[in-house]
Amino acid sequence: LSDKMVKICCIGAGYVGGPTMAVIALKCPDIEVVVVDISKPRIEAWNSDTLPIYEPGLDDVVKQCRGKNLFFSTDVEKHVAEADIIFVSVNTPTKTRGLGAGKAADLTYWESAARMIADVSKSDKIVVEKSTVPVKTAEAIEKILTHNSKGINYQILSNPEFLAEGTAIEDLFKPDRVLIGGRETPGGRKAVQALKDVYAHWVPEDRILTTNLWSAELSKLAANAFLAQRISSVNAISALCEATGANVSEVAYAVGKDTRIGPKFLNASVGFGGSCFQKDILNLVYICECNGLPEVANYWKQVIKINDYQKSRFVNRVVSSMFNTVSGKKIAVLGFAFKKDTGDTRETPAIDVCKGLLGDKAQISIYDPQVTEDQIQRDLAMNKFDWDHPMHLQPTSPTAVKQVSCVWDAYEATKGAHGLCILTEWDEFKTLDYQKIFDNMQKPAFVFDGRNIVDPEKLREIGFIVYSIGKPLDAWLKDMPAVA
Ligand code: UDX
Ligand code: UDX
């Protein structure tokens, strides 16, 4: 590899592949990076001024390298054939039917990518697993490749991506660690070193960890499970805070001060979302079950159950405070993305909360600075795999979607509304003119803060009835049953 320019090809130009390859290209001017995808519109967007994903700092990085050593193409086979290192970053959704439906990862895209690699390769390849996949996927991929190899040598590596959306570029520039798993054979070690050399362009050596294949694959699932578990833990405590008069922010601060626990990732919320946490935990659960470990499976399943409970608890707070019905009432929803600084809505808690409100026949008016009406309507019409969802979070009928309107302004969304739900922690929601919003709402006017970003005392002074997650309750809410 060392005597010629290294060529990298990444299959899948999504939230992971796009930003990761852009940063590799920026940091490694001596490497040519081509990102390929079967989706023509996606590649066109990557080649345009409007990138297909919103990510702070990404535009800048792409502009610096695109056309120099960073390319986006739909000519998948050509670029795979030419590459030395192939990253596979295709989607791995949860299976919706068949064996393991609702839990196991759907590896259809992965498998077809692997078969394509086997078909078109004429030289030795290092194939790098980048999308989160179940443990032992590398083994399956290895089998597909070696059984179709035509004498070509394939080395499979697992190099899970730990970036978080909204901070992807920052995370890629300064990763806590880069993890590379490979076979413990001479060929495997050489491949690990080749990938290590790529990252060593900008990541300090002591942050590049090398392990065996299974450790790398499992570490990704475990890390996401631990992170999600912290949120479910603090959210579970938030319910108890509301019942007792404790304040979850004070409790989380006090708990997080213990350096063994740490202060990060302890914000109580309406629930976690995103493409990874639920999917990866479901994966972990399925793997445990398949390996005869039902106790371990149930332990992790509980993290998702608390997350579903937190979303339904929120809906119940809204409905019960408004005299047990939101039928025909306008409810404003501020924020639909699963977190701030992204337009991504995969598994966003807003979907379940909106479906819950729609189930009670509310009229909802949604504003999110980065999510299109099209996306919202699609999300709310979509059927989720019904693995363990409470009754009132059942999918809505297509007609219910007519109860939804989307607007491009928070004041428009809240005009004439009975209640206002904050579901994403966008910075701009902290500085809205809440007096103006109050003046234009029906009375009594309610605020349900699913992200604890507004000061409940200030809003109460204006006249709102305020619900914040895990905070001492208004007298109004105390009399209302909150738990289904
Ligand atoms: C996550 C992991 O952080 C990342 O390392 C992994 O590679 C992919 O999955 P991401 O899903 O992009 O990243 O976002 P993250 O910041 O982890 O947030 C996930 C969800 O948890 C969001 O809905 C967020 O709002 C919620 N959250 C996060 C909380 O409710 N409270 C917190 O304290 C932190
Ligand atoms: C604990 C708390 O640490 C302390 O803050 C609180 O005031 C009292 O309870 P203690 O029980 O004395 O203190 O010991 P600790 O070090 O927390 O260990 C508790 C148990 O966990 C021990 O049996 C220890 O062996 C075990 N442990 C700890 C592990 O198995 N793995 C670990 O990583 C850490």
Ligand code: ADP
């Ligand atoms: P992630 O968040 O993991 O990056 P995305 O869904 O954003 O996931 O991106 C995955 C991308 O992979 C999609 O753009 C999809 O079109 C692409 N993809 C899936 N299968 C293939 C394939 N066989 N060849 C090329 N691209 C593929």
